[in-house]
Amino acid sequence: MRIVTDPGSQSWYEASARQRVAGLVDEDSFEEFLGPAERAMSPHLPLFDLPRAFDDGIVVGRAKLDGRPVLVAAQEGRFMGGAFGEIHGGKLVGLLRAAITAKPAAVLILFDTGGVRLQEANAGETAIAETMRAIADARTAGIPVIGLIGGRAGCYGGGGLIAGTCSRLAVSEQGRISVSGPEVIETNKGAEEFDSRDRALVWRTMGGKHRRLTGGADAYCADTVAAFREAAIRLIGTAPAFDLAMLEAEQARLEARVKRFGDCRDATEIWARLGVNDPDAVPAMTDAAFAETVASVTEASHDAR
Amino acid sequence: MTLAEILSSVFPRGHAVTVADGLVTGQGSLDGKPLHVIGVDGDTPLGVEGALALSAAVLDVVRTGDRAPILVAIDSDSQRMSRRDELLGLNECLAHLAKALLLADRLGHPTIGLIYGHSAAGAFIATALATRVLAALPGANPSVMDLPSVARVTKLPLEKLQEMAKSTPVFAPGLDNMVATGAVHVVLDAEKPLDGQVRELIAALPASDTRDTLGEERGGRPVAREIAERVQRQARGG
Amino acid sequence: MESLTFRHSTTKPAAGTKPMAIIGVVASGNLEVLLERVLPPDSCEIAIETAIGGYGDVWEAVVADFVARAQPGGLRISINDGGARPDTVSLRLAQGARLMEASA
Numbered sequence: 001m002r003i004v005t006d007p008g009s010q011s012w013y014e015a016s017a018r019q020r021v022a023g024l025v026d027e028d029s030f031e032e033f034l035g036p037a038e039r040a041m042s043p044h045l046p047l048f049d050l051p052r053a054f055d056d057g058i059v060v061g062r063a064k065l066d067g068r069p070v071l072v073a074a075q076e077g078r079f080m081g082g083a084f085g086e087i088h089g090g091k092l093v094g095l096l097r098a099a100i101t102a103k104p105a106a107v108l109i110l111f112d113t114g115g116v117r118l119q120e121a122n123a124g125e126t127a128i129a130e131t132m133r134a135i136a137d138a139r140t141a142g143i144p145v146i147g148l149i150g151g152r153a154g155c156y157g158g159g160g161l162i163a164g165t166c167s168r169l170a171v172s173e174q175g176r177i178s179v180s181g182p183e184v185i186e187t188n189k190g191a192e193e194f195d196s197r198d199r200a201l202v203w204r205t206m207g208g209k210h211r212r213l214t215g216g217a218d219a220y221c222a223d224t225v226a227a228f229r230e231a232a233i234r235l236i237g238t239a240p241a242f243d244l245a246m247l248e249a250e251q252a253r254l255e256a257r258v259k260r261f262g263d264c265r266d267a268t269e270i271w272a273r274l275g276v277n278d279p280d281a282v283p284a285m286t287d288a289a290f291a292e293t294v295a296s297v298t299e300a301s302h303d304a305r
Numbered sequence: 306m307t308l309a310e311i312l313s314s315v316f317p318r319g320h321a322v323t324v325a326d327g328l329v330t331g332q333g334s335l336d337g338k339p340l341h342v343i344g345v346d347g348d349t350p351l352g353v354e355g356a357l358a359l360s361a362a363v364l365d366v367v368r369t370g371d372r373a374p375i376l377v378a379i380d381s382d383s384q385r386m387s388r389r390d391e392l393l394g395l396n397e398c399l400a401h402l403a404k405a406l407l408l409a410d411r412l413g414h415p416t417i418g419l420i421y422g423h424s425a426a427g428a429f430i431a432t433a434l435a436t437r438v439l440a441a442l443p444g445a446n447p448s449v450m451d452l453p454s455v456a457r458v459t460k461l462p463l464e465k466l467q468e469m470a471k472s473t474p475v476f477a478p479g480l481d482n483m484v485a486t487g488a489v490h491v492v493l494d495a496e497k498p499l500d501g502q503v504r505e506l507i508a509a510l511p512a513s514d515t516r517d518t519l520g521e522e523r524g525g526r527p528v529a530r531e532i533a534e535r536v537q538r539q540a541r542g543g
Numbered sequence: 544m545e546s547l548t549f550r551h552s553t554t555k556p557a558a559g560t561k562p563m564a565i566i567g568v569v570a571s572g573n574l575e576v577l578l579e580r581v582l583p584p585d586s587c588e589i590a591i592e593t594a595i596g597g598y599g600d601v602w603e604a605v606v607a608d609f610v611a612r613a614q615p616g617g618l619r620i621s622i623n624d625g626g627a628r629p630d631t632v633s634l635r636l637a638q639g640a641r642l643m644e645a646s647a
Contacts, residue, residue, distance in 0.1 A: 164400025
């Protein structure tokens with residue numbers, strides 16, 4: 001049996017980490033580092049009587065994107081929620097450090113993570129800090145680090161902080177970016193603060209459309225592998241520098257956001273203040289209509305990241 | 306130690322460090338040269354305003370170009386958990402603070418973390434863990450999540466987790482485990498003056514990120530360094 | 544966790560020349576199957592790590608059925624199981640064998 005569907009038309013949300021990588025980069029160009037046959041598996045999960053994965057839930061390697069060399073990391077959100085364990089984190093850190101000498105056209109991080117893997121929490125937390133430092137080093141060396149977010153597990157916890165460290169982010173409607181997840185907020189602060197079962201509230205507060213409209217992400221993609229590929233290629237060419245001027249601009253951008261929207265209770269109020277005519281229509285908007293709306297919002301696009 | 310005690314020990318001749326809404330900013334003088342201070346005090350959760358206030362202070366330091374070190378003193382809660390903070394992009398604000406510290410370090414302001422109380426999760430990553438070298442005072446309590454919460458999520462009995470925590474530093478909260486992981490480089494001596502100990506930290510800054518090497522040596526993170534190294538090796542080949 | 548290993552003789556080598564393939568994911572009710580062409584062509588080995596203990600007989604039957612149908616000679620097949628049902632296991636094994644049929 002041959003798979004006849006075009007891999008590019010495949011849903012990013014539904015695809016596995018390996019399928020995303022295969023469809024994202026140039027055909028047959030991906031070469032994996034520390035692949036499954038090397039069996040670099042968690043030394044800790046057996047203590048918790050939990051099954052391991054041959055790749056510890058992250059695929060890393062090199063490939064070509066539109067003919068140019070890139071390094072790629074893809075998290076598998078279905079294995080332990082794509083969470084950072086010791087090996088998972090070590091693979092991402094190693095890949096980013098490798099960028100300094102390999103000098104690829106970009107490093108692509110395909111986020112799909114709930115944050116830190118609790119069974120390996122200290123290792124995961126430390127790896128997140130190492131990853132952020134390695135991203136800063138890569139960006140300083142002029143290598144764009146592009147985050148792609150549209151997976152099942154979203155981009156939560158430390159994953160959200162790593163995303164905020166990237167040069168550019170592409171997000172689909174399904175791609176949620178946040179530090180505290182809905183369940184975490186509800187557990188700690190009660191359902192009045194955040195009702196995690198209210199899916200519409202989750203999408204409005206941390207989903208791709210809100211992040212794109214407020215400048216929390218730089219590109220909005222349809223939920224296909226082809227759309228993420230196109231966005232990644234485009235974003236590489238627009239990556240901002242990592243220097244004092246950029247961080248001063250980001251400081252001003254984020255301060256202005258908090259000042260302007262700090263009293264808003266819901267995303268729809270923010271969208272209205274951004275000049276969106278019918279904010280209540282945003283969640284149901286088609287991708288094409290949403291692209292037009294984004295184009296009319298000046299705050300959505302910037303070099304302050 | 307309280308923040309006031311720490312500051313008097315680091316700056317025996319006085320300082321201009323203030324605390325407002327749990328946010329610490331200011332500077333003092335160490336060996337006749339400025340030592341900048343930012344931080345979080347009183348187990349305060351770090352939200353969008355706090356993160357941006359601290360990043361502004363860091364960028365102010367960078368703008369002076371004095372290449373003076375920055376002490377990041379931390380006794381925080383986790384990130385502030387609220388709908389409003391997430392709506393306003395807490396991930397960007399915390400990442401921005403971490404980036405400001407990383408840039409300052411790159412531009413010649415050595416960043417020294419000092420955890421003297423609690424810290425957890427996103428607040429820990431954006432502050433203490435974004436420094437070049439992280440020291441702790443005895444009694445500090447960094448954690449990702451407390452054991453009862455871990456028990457809830459992993460559906461394992463608390464007694465079993467407490468037993469496992471004795472031999473497996475990789476998941477258990479607390480200072481000893483963060484030291485074993487390599488996240489905390491060194492525990493200072495609270496009985497001795499801190500100015501000399503901070504001076505020594507600045508004098509012996511590691512040139513690169515050595516946390517995975519420390520974690521391997523101390524046994525709290527047995528494989529991370531080797532894994533990262535193997536990935537780098539394979540990336541160099543071919 | 545329970546570990547199981549089954550070794551079988553095969554009458555012919557697995558089709559194709561692809562040296563390695565992986566299919567599936569370790570998640571609740573799912574599994575990953577890693578196939579490597581590293582054994583003599585008249586034998587195969589299936590090693591299983593499973594989170595759900597006590598189903599050795601079921602695994603033995605599913606594996607025997609797969610080997611009889613696919614004749615995966617030369618393959619070492621390694622499974623990380625998150626508690627998949629037998630029909631899911633059979634499906635993933637068949638998908639894996641099909642991936643190996645490609646040329647290297």
